[in-house]
Amino acid sequence: MTTTDYSVPTGESPHVCAYCGDPFREEEYLVLHHGLEHGDELSEDEVAAFYDAYEVETEELKHFRLKALGILVLLYFGFLFIYAIIGIS
Ligand SMILES: [Zn+2]
Numbered sequence: 001m002t003t004t005d006y007s008v009p010t011g012e013s014p015h016v017c018a019y020c021g022d023p024f025r026e027e028e029y030l031v032l033h034h035g036l037e038h039g040d041e042l043s044e045d046e047v048a049a050f051y052d053a054y055e056v057e058t059e060e061l062k063h064f065r066l067k068a069l070g071i072l073v074l075l076y077f078g079f080l081f082i083y084a085i086i087g088i089s
Contacts, residue, residue, distance in 0.1 A: 028053050 006023055008014050014023030015030040019038045024030040034042055035050030042050065 028056075032057065 004022075008023050012025070014025060015027050016023050017030060017033060017038075019034070019041060022033065024033060031046075031049050031053040034046055035054065039047075039050075
């Protein structure tokens, strides 16, 4: 693990990792960090929380990929129709 300097904006109360002290804006990020970086040291509850958060994250990623693909398809056909209309006249 590399050492990184963090700057936490004033007024923010970050979720701090109990194992290494890294700050996270969202509790979900902290849970994912626990699973990825401190997998061997976690309690059963923390492991279960990690798998839940990981599942949610994977679902969100799938939705994002579908949306990105949908937008690409729309752009492709949009430009195709524009080309067809302009090309005819
Ligand atoms: Zn940590």
